[in-house]
Amino acid sequence: MDPAEAPKPKTFMGLDFSTQQLKALVLGEDLKLLQEVVVHFDSELPEFRTHGGVVEGSNGSISSPVVMWIKAVDLVLDKLRVAGTDFSAVAAVSGSGQQHGSVWWKRGAAETLNNLDATRFLHNQLTVSIFSKPNAPVWLDSTTTLQCNNLEEAVGGAQRLADLTGSRAYERFTGNQIAKVYTDLPDIFGNTEHISLVSSFGCSLLLGRYAPLDYSDASGMNLFNIRTKTWDEQCLKACAVGLRSLLGEAVPSNTVVGNISNFYVERYGFSPDCHVVAFTGDNPSSLAGMCVGVGDVAVSLGTSDTLFLSLQEPTPGLEGHVFVSPIDPDAYMGMLCFSNGSLAREAVRDKCAQGSWEVFSELLDSTPRGNFGNIALHYSVREICPPLLGVHRYNKARERVSRFSSQEVEVRALVEGQMLARRLHANKLGYHTEKCRVLATGGASKNVSLLQVMADVFSAPVYTMDVSNSASLGAAYRAKHALAEGAAYKDVIAGPAFKLAAKPAPEAAKVYGQMLERLEACENALLAATGAKSK
Numbered sequence: 001m002d003p004a005e006a007p008k009p010k011t012f013m014g015l016d017f018s019t020q021q022l023k024a025l026v027l028g029e030d031l032k033l034l035q036e037v038v039v040h041f042d043s044e045l046p047e048f049r050t051h052g053g054v055v056e057g058s059n060g061s062i063s064s065p066v067v068m069w070i071k072a073v074d075l076v077l078d079k080l081r082v083a084g085t086d087f088s089a090v091a092a093v094s095g096s097g098q099q100h101g102s103v104w105w106k107r108g109a110a111e112t113l114n115n116l117d118a119t120r121f122l123h124n125q126l127t128v129s130i131f132s133k134p135n136a137p138v139w140l141d142s143t144t145t146l147q148c149n150n151l152e153e154a155v156g157g158a159q160r161l162a163d164l165t166g167s168r169a170y171e172r173f174t175g176n177q178i179a180k181v182y183t184d185l186p187d188i189f190g191n192t193e194h195i196s197l198v199s200s201f202g203c204s205l206l207l208g209r210y211a212p213l214d215y216s217d218a219s220g221m222n223l224f225n226i227r228t229k230t231w232d233e234q235c236l237k238a239c240a241v242g243l244r245s246l247l248g249e250a251v252p253s254n255t256v257v258g259n260i261s262n263f264y265v266e267r268y269g270f271s272p273d274c275h276v277v278a279f280t281g282d283n284p285s286s287l288a289g290m291c292v293g294v295g296d297v298a299v300s301l302g303t304s305d306t307l308f309l310s311l312q313e314p315t316p317g318l319e320g321h322v323f324v325s326p327i328d329p330d331a332y333m334g335m336l337c338f339s340n341g342s343l344a345r346e347a348v349r350d351k352c353a354q355g356s357w358e359v360f361s362e363l364l365d366s367t368p369r370g371n372f373g374n375i376a377l378h379y380s381v382r383e384i385c386p387p388l389l390g391v392h393r394y395n396k397a398r399e400r401v402s403r404f405s406s407q408e409v410e411v412r413a414l415v416e417g418q419m420l421a422r423r424l425h426a427n428k429l430g431y432h433t434e435k436c437r438v439l440a441t442g443g444a445s446k447n448v449s450l451l452q453v454m455a456d457v458f459s460a461p462v463y464t465m466d467v468s469n470s471a472s473l474g475a476a477y478r479a480k481h482a483l484a485e486g487a488a489y490k491d492v493i494a495g496p497a498f499k500l501a502a503k504p505a506p507e508a509a510k511v512y513g514q515m516l517e518r519l520e521a522c523e524n525a526l527l528a529a530t531g532a533k534s535k
């Protein structure tokens with residue numbers, strides 16, 4: 001065959017609409033990275049005056065300007081073009097978005113979305129006038145406690161709602177956000193013809209028409225039955241009348257929802273045969289990017305620590321979340337969010353280790369497993385899991401103390417307390433140590449001393465992966481997988497290279513088995529004292 005006629009190697013594109021930035025990457029057929037670009041909302045789109053990608057309203061609401069995200073698409077595709085992307089080779093594109101956020105399309109908006117002019121920027125056509133809410137409520141908003149209480153009461157309680165939808169009611173979950181608009185802003189609700197999640201909004205931009213929600217991100221709404229994979233009528237009705245028609249039906253995450261809009265064919269040179277695969281939530285997409293298999297637990301050590309599990313069976317409880325898996329519609333994904341992650345570690349580093357991670361690690365390595373019976377729970381900001389606040393220290397005699405005898409003990413008490421808490425709540429979500437791997441990512445996963453404690457507490461080997469963009473990587477992986485009719489995800493996507501970073505010490509299981517019981521007792525006592533519900 002004439003080389004000029006040889007078929008171009010296929011590439012796969014992933015986009016991630018996260019809170020602070022829009023990331024895009026392109027992988028080759030071998031899944032090697034070809035191009036990766038990012039648009040930071042605050043610094044590159046300052047006209048929207050966001051801080052951390054969001055704006056705070058006078059009533060404490062937290063939202064993001066929708067047109068900012070649209071303008072970021074114009075920028076990110078231009079950046080890919082400058083980086084050398086051959087758009088005509090892109091065989092499929094998928095994406096992800098921050099979970100729970102909602103985009104409100106005004107009556108008549110579909111007409112504009114369906115008729116984009118390739119000679120103009122997206123943001124000059126999809127302007128604020130086509131959105132009934134110019135700003136999208138996002139996951140940081142917590143103004144919907146009343147709606148959460150109403151929803152739990154309507155379906156028969158918190159555990160019942162968790163059994164149905166994978167989570168008890170959470171303020172950031174979309175159903176409760178929609179319920180607030182329905183009651184507080186009825187004119188806006190009445191002037192809306194479609195509601196997207198951030199994920200399906202991003203997908204709609206590429207499709208040139210409203211894209212369906214995927215099962216996995218729909219699981220983050222307190223509206224979707226994670227077992228039957230259908231909207232729960234009771235939940236829909238409890239949030240807003242006529243909601244089903246505004247959401248449309250959800251689809252399996254590996255669904256090819258159509259071909260890319262002609263706007264991109266004409267403006268950027270995409271092939272008209274470029275497939276668009278349903279977008280999903282950023283955390284489910286990260287699970288796909290990290291190839292978290294059944295038996296694995298992934299721990300993302302960041303500002304907040306997030307823990308993912310792949311589960312064969314859903315085990316929803318009064319804490320954490322269970323979503324439909326983004327890589328297997330018959331499996332599930334467990335997730336826990338711990339708000340006191342690196343903030344707490346940095347505070348102890350600054351106080352005990354003169355701000356140095358090297359000194360922090362030396363202090364940690366100089367104390368024995370079990371820390372002479374001392375334990376600490378650091379909740380400098382209100383913790384999600386469990387809902388507690390403050391720093392709580394206990395000595396060997398289980399007495400509360402205001403500080404420990406040395407810097408070394410302080411450092412180990414923080415690290416062991418955090419890892420024990422992650423293990424305790426992971427157990428409740430369905431974690432088992434048999435043949436388990438811990439996959440660590442995020443900034444703190446570079447600290448081998450900390451990973452050794454993680455291995456000891458989880459009784460499992462810890463692997464690290466050098467992937468700072470797991471969500472956009474997972475999107476490109478999912479784009480490729482969706483074209484491999486029916487093949488299992490693990491048979492199509494080998495996933496990123498993991499490096500063994502730490503193995504559990506033989507005596508660790510005994511030490512931390514006892515400490516796990518102590519930690520649970522401390523948490524329960526604190527919860528009882530505050531009268532808080534474990535949420």
Ligand SMILES: O=C(CO)[C@@H](O)[C@H](O)CF
Nearest residue numbers: 019098099139172282283
């Ligand atoms: O609310 C969350 C998960 O439930 C966050 O991790 C958002 O997805 C971040 F964008």
